[in-house]
Amino acid sequence: MNNNKQKLVVIGNGMAGISTVEQILKLSTQFEITVFGSEPHPNYNRIMLSYVLEGSKTLDDIVLNDWHWYADHGITLHTGTKVAKIDQMSKEVVTEQGMRVPYDKVIIATGSNSFILPIPGSDKQGVIGFRDIADCNQMLEAAKTYKKAAVIGGGLLGLEAAKGLVQLGMDVTVVHLMEDLMERQLDHQAALMLRHELERQGIKFKMEAQTVELLGDERVSGLRFADDTVLEAEFVVMAVGIKPNVEVAKNSGIEVNRGIVVNDYMQTSMEDVYSVGECNEHRGVCYGLVAPLFEQGMVLAKHICGVDTAPYEGSVVSTKLKISGVDVFSTGEFIDGPEHTVIVSKDDWKRTYKKILLKDGVMVGAVLYGDINDSAELQKLIKQQTVMTDELYDTLMGSGCCGGGAKKTASIEAMPDEEIVCGCNGVTKGSIIEAVTSQGLTTVDEIKACTGATRSCGGCKPVVEQILQYVLGDGFETAAKEGICGCTTLDRDEIVAEIRTKGLQTTKEVMNVLGWNEPEGCSKCRPALNYYLGMVYPDTYEDEKESRFVNERMNANIQKDGTYTVVPRMYGGVTTPEDLKKIADVSLKYDVKVVKVTGGQRLDLIGVKKEDLPKVWEELDMPSGYAYAKSLRTVKTCVGSQFCRFGTQDSMSMGALLERKFERIDYPAKFKMAVNGCPRNCAEACTKDIGIVGNDGGWEIFIGGNGGIKARLADSLCKVKTDEELIEVCGAIIQYYRETGNYLERTSEWVERVGLEHIKAVVVDDLENRRALMERVEFALQQAEEPWSKMLNDDSSRNKMFDTVELKG
Amino acid sequence: MGAEQETLLYVGTLDLFMKQIGRVVEWNGEQIAIFRDSGDNLYALENKNPHPKGGPLAEGIVSGHYLYDPLYDWKIDLKTGLVQAPDTGQVKVYSVKIEDGNVWIGA
Ligand SMILES: Cc1cc2nc3c(=O)[nH]c(=O)nc-3n(C[C@H](O)[C@H](O)[C@H](O)COP(=O)(O)OP(=O)(O)OC[C@H]3O[C@@H](n4cnc5c(N)ncnc54)[C@H](O)[C@@H]3O)c2cc1C
Ligand code: SF4
Ligand code: FES
Numbered sequence: 001m002n003n004n005k006q007k008l009v010v011i012g013n014g015m016a017g018i019s020t021v022e023q024i025l026k027l028s029t030q031f032e033i034t035v036f037g038s039e040p041h042p043n044y045n046r047i048m049l050s051y052v053l054e055g056s057k058t059l060d061d062i063v064l065n066d067w068h069w070y071a072d073h074g075i076t077l078h079t080g081t082k083v084a085k086i087d088q089m090s091k092e093v094v095t096e097q098g099m100r101v102p103y104d105k106v107i108i109a110t111g112s113n114s115f116i117l118p119i120p121g122s123d124k125q126g127v128i129g130f131r132d133i134a135d136c137n138q139m140l141e142a143a144k145t146y147k148k149a150a151v152i153g154g155g156l157l158g159l160e161a162a163k164g165l166v167q168l169g170m171d172v173t174v175v176h177l178m179e180d181l182m183e184r185q186l187d188h189q190a191a192l193m194l195r196h197e198l199e200r201q202g203i204k205f206k207m208e209a210q211t212v213e214l215l216g217d218e219r220v221s222g223l224r225f226a227d228d229t230v231l232e233a234e235f236v237v238m239a240v241g242i243k244p245n246v247e248v249a250k251n252s253g254i255e256v257n258r259g260i261v262v263n264d265y266m267q268t269s270m271e272d273v274y275s276v277g278e279c280n281e282h283r284g285v286c287y288g289l290v291a292p293l294f295e296q297g298m299v300l301a302k303h304i305c306g307v308d309t310a311p312y313e314g315s316v317v318s319t320k321l322k323i324s325g326v327d328v329f330s331t332g333e334f335i336d337g338p339e340h341t342v343i344v345s346k347d348d349w350k351r352t353y354k355k356i357l358l359k360d361g362v363m364v365g366a367v368l369y370g371d372i373n374d375s376a377e378l379q380k381l382i383k384q385q386t387v388m389t390d391e392l393y394d395t396l397m398g399s400g401c402c403g404g405g406a407k408k409t410a411s412i413e414a415m416p417d418e419e420i421v422c423g424c425n426g427v428t429k430g431s432i433i434e435a436v437t438s439q440g441l442t443t444v445d446e447i448k449a450c451t452g453a454t455r456s457c458g459g460c461k462p463v464v465e466q467i468l469q470y471v472l473g474d475g476f477e478t479a480a481k482e483g484i485c486g487c488t489t490l491d492r493d494e495i496v497a498e499i500r501t502k503g504l505q506t507t508k509e510v511m512n513v514l515g516w517n518e519p520e521g522c523s524k525c526r527p528a529l530n531y532y533l534g535m536v537y538p539d540t541y542e543d544e545k546e547s548r549f550v551n552e553r554m555n556a557n558i559q560k561d562g563t564y565t566v567v568p569r570m571y572g573g574v575t576t577p578e579d580l581k582k583i584a585d586v587s588l589k590y591d592v593k594v595v596k597v598t599g600g601q602r603l604d605l606i607g608v609k610k611e612d613l614p615k616v617w618e619e620l621d622m623p624s625g626y627a628y629a630k631s632l633r634t635v636k637t638c639v640g641s642q643f644c645r646f647g648t649q650d651s652m653s654m655g656a657l658l659e660r661k662f663e664r665i666d667y668p669a670k671f672k673m674a675v676n677g678c679p680r681n682c683a684e685a686c687t688k689d690i691g692i693v694g695n696d697g698g699w700e701i702f703i704g705g706n707g708g709i710k711a712r713l714a715d716s717l718c719k720v721k722t723d724e725e726l727i728e729v730c731g732a733i734i735q736y737y738r739e740t741g742n743y744l745e746r747t748s749e750w751v752e753r754v755g756l757e758h759i760k761a762v763v764v765d766d767l768e769n770r771r772a773l774m775e776r777v778e779f780a781l782q783q784a785e786e787p788w789s790k791m792l793n794d795d796s797s798r799n800k801m802f803d804t805v806e807l808k809g
Numbered sequence: 810m811g812a813e814q815e816t817l818l819y820v821g822t823l824d825l826f827m828k829q830i831g832r833v834v835e836w837n838g839e840q841i842a843i844f845r846d847s848g849d850n851l852y853a854l855e856n857k858n859p860h861p862k863g864g865p866l867a868e869g870i871v872s873g874h875y876l877y878d879p880l881y882d883w884k885i886d887l888k889t890g891l892v893q894a895p896d897t898g899q900v901k902v903y904s905v906k907i908e909d910g911n912v913w914i915g916a
Pocket of ligand 1: 278
């Protein structure tokens with residue numbers, strides 16, 4: 001059956017090759033496809049290697065098409081196999097090992113290689129490029145053993161590598177030949193601002209330095225510059241550029257310039273052989289970013305499948321640096337010359353910079369620093385070669401007032417359907433519109449779930465929003481009011497109000513009465529409703545285990561291998577030799593993999609098997625530490641006046657007391673506290689939901705701190721004189737947060753949304769309200785039960801939830 | 810349902826299974842996650858997360874005949890084992906027979 005299919009061979013299992021294949025699969029079934037990749041992995045998102053290095057993603061997270069995908073589409077994949085050449089005579093592709101595969105059509109998509117400076121010593125150990133998973137792994141490894149690193153090259157890649165290495169704990173110096181960082185995308189002004197910000201983030205710079213030699217014996221030990229100065233470095237990343245990987249083409253006698261030369265339909269000089277992505281050169285340009293390769297891939301796919309298509313005429317590229325806290329964007333032409341009219345605005349206070357370049361009145365390029373909200377808009381205007389007008393000027397440069405909305409949708413209208421909106425994932429305007437209309441989507445999150453747009457760097461979010469607005473028209477206002485999840489358009493406040501006024505009692509009832517479009521909800525709304533109901537009816541609501549996230553259902557933290565982590569309570573971080581002995585005994589008996597001290601001063605027992613959980617709890621015979629819960633996790637303490645020579649307050653006792661008092665009830669999100677004996681703040685109150693600092697005459701209370709994803713320093717809420725007052729204010733804060741917080745909203749976000757002054761007025765100044773809040777939290781606390789012992793006493797649920805049924809067959 | 814190659818295994822009674830809470834049964838060293846929806850329907854899937862990082866499925870959140878997996882929140886159709894967009898993959902499913910409150914699975 002396959003015999004009449006055409007044989008398509010793709011050389012290169014990277015982003016361009018596979019995105020072209022994906023397009024082809026959408027258009028036709030006429031090909032029998034074979035893919036060769038020299039890396040041992042399935043196709044992954046190379047862009048995201050920077051995130052892997054930085055630690056916010058793992059290698060597994062960035063796989064685009066896993067092994068199943070190839071199998072499901074009948075694609076033969078040879079990984080770890082390098083193609084040597086294309087034999088035009090026999091119409092076969094030949095690998096280095098001598099395997100020969102016949103073809104009717106070939107696509108070369110071999111990408112590029114890191115450019116390694118041809119200087120003495122660049123072949124030493126510890127010198128690498130930044131291109132693929134192997135490089136990334138080497139960096140992760142190096143950071144474990146070595147301290148000092150140098151990154152040669154201050155472009156996009158070099159800076160992302162440097163940031164990653166800093167994050168891994170290395171001392172990193174970026175060595176750059178030019179006066180400005182990212183000089184190919186930024187102008188002097190923006191480059192300076194960028195450098196200052198990165199210095200703040202811990203990267204060092206050596207500018208205008210030409211590296212002439214790498215020092216060391218077998219392994220690199222340093223860099224020598226043209227002026228004979230030396231920089232010590234045990235690890236060197238070269239990020240000075242890439243060069244198109246043209247080896248296969250060259251060996252096959254295909255015309256090569258800097259890259260493999262192609263025409264507007266990606267045809268090379270050899271019949272039936274095409275080239276797509278970074279390895280090719282189109283109209284004299286070699287690209288080094290993903291957006292062009294998606295555009296090329298779409299034209300190529302259509303052409304190869306015999307579908308009519310407009311020619312590829314080149315891409316306007318834009319750049320966004322993927323380093324948190326640094327927003328840099330540039331598109332089109334950005335270095336001003338005499339032919340340009342330059343519009344600039346610079347704000348040293350807000351640290352923002354904006355520049356637009358015009359040529360004969362037409363917008364040809366822009367640079368943004370600090371605030372890149374307009375990036376999507378500018379990118380489009382520049383791509384469409386828009387003429388600058390007074391009105392446009394006003395909306396872009398901010399002297400006019402609002403009113404940008406109408407124009408924005410107008411420019412969406414003008415955008416062709418096949419234009420790529422999300423460069424990272426190759427999602428077009430057309431496919432977003434199609435998803436929105438055919439599936440009735442109303443939020444960006446749904447679009448992300450359905451098409452993948454905005455899933456990677458997030459740079460395309462503004463345009464995706466505008467497309468949504470354009471499609472929904474007037475419907476947008478109501479739709480834009482995002483509900484708590486895709487099942488409803490109601491927000492938290494409306495839901496809680498309806499629960500109270502209509503007296504709704506179960507999640508099912510809420511979903512029924514309030515018209516959920518998914519009758520049994522989803523993993524987002526069910527846990528949220530379960531929380532809101534429990535908060536509204538602390539005494540009568542029956543908690544729904546089936547609406548709890550696994551950790552809360554099992555009262556332990558699930559790990560990726562399906563084992564669990566158990567954390568017993570240690571109030572205030574204080575334990576006893578007897579408890580430690582018990583913990584040690586249980587850990588040995590149940591073969592715990594690791595015992596770890598947590599950031600909150602408790603002990604993690606990692607790697608407990610699910611069926612052992614009840615036995616472990618029973619033998620520990622200690623309360624649950626709630627390390628899994630949206631609840632009070634830990635109260636961290638310093639040693640305080642009991643032992644510390646500086647201590648003015650007994651922080652250990654107060655910490656233990658607060659933890660005992662406020663544990664076990666549900667909070668909107670996890671909740672952490674700290675108590676310090678004096679302003680030296682050894683228990684780090686500034687990153688806790690409630691941080692308490694003792695002073696000579698009493699205590700100072702801080703709220704809204706967070707050390708997690710979005711770090712935030714806590715705000716000082718008030719000072720109190722007595723312990724009783726301290727406990728009451730804490731109780732009032734906790735209850736007010738429980739009553740007004742969105743499910744999963746940390747106090748750091750809550751404080752900003754609700755406002756510190758408002759919280760102060762409600763929980764500190766209004767004494768009557770403070771007491772009422774305290775009463776309500778006390779009432780909820782009375783109903784709370786210890787979850788481990790409760791489960792141990794409930795034979796039926798315990799068996800059903802923890803035991804495996806053994807079948808005999 | 811191709812019963813001729815299938816072995817029917819007796820699991821026990823329906824009330825071994827809580828509504829919307831998964832449970833693992835083991836056969837020949839193979840783990841099968843059984844889910845009961847909010848009614849009396851049962852679904853049996855290989856207890857192996859289709860996500861590249863793997864992990865169990867049994868502790869996910871059940872809604873209708875869909876499962877939200879416990880580790881990565883992928884949405885999986887309990888009837889077919891198919892992972893819902895934008896993620897992709899498929900979990901092996903087993904047939905289930907319920908008669909007079911007794912449960913068998915085909916393996
Ligand atoms: C760390 C990093 C961050 C980046 N960040 C961004 C960004 O933010 N935005 C952006 O637009 N771009 C970014 N890029 C660039 C982007 O990744 C590339 O533009 C894109 O991957 C190019 O796709 P390609 O398919 O042409 O090449 P590749 O993705 O490199 O694929 C080529 C594949 O071919 C294989 N191959 C080579 N020779 C052979 C052979 N002879 N036989 C078999 N297989 C072979 C290679 O092993 C490779 O897997 C980044 C790149 C890196 C390395
Ligand atoms: S915070 Fe003050 S009292 Fe507590 S340990 Fe530090 S110095 Fe001592
Ligand atoms: S452009 Fe990066 S996620 Fe869309």
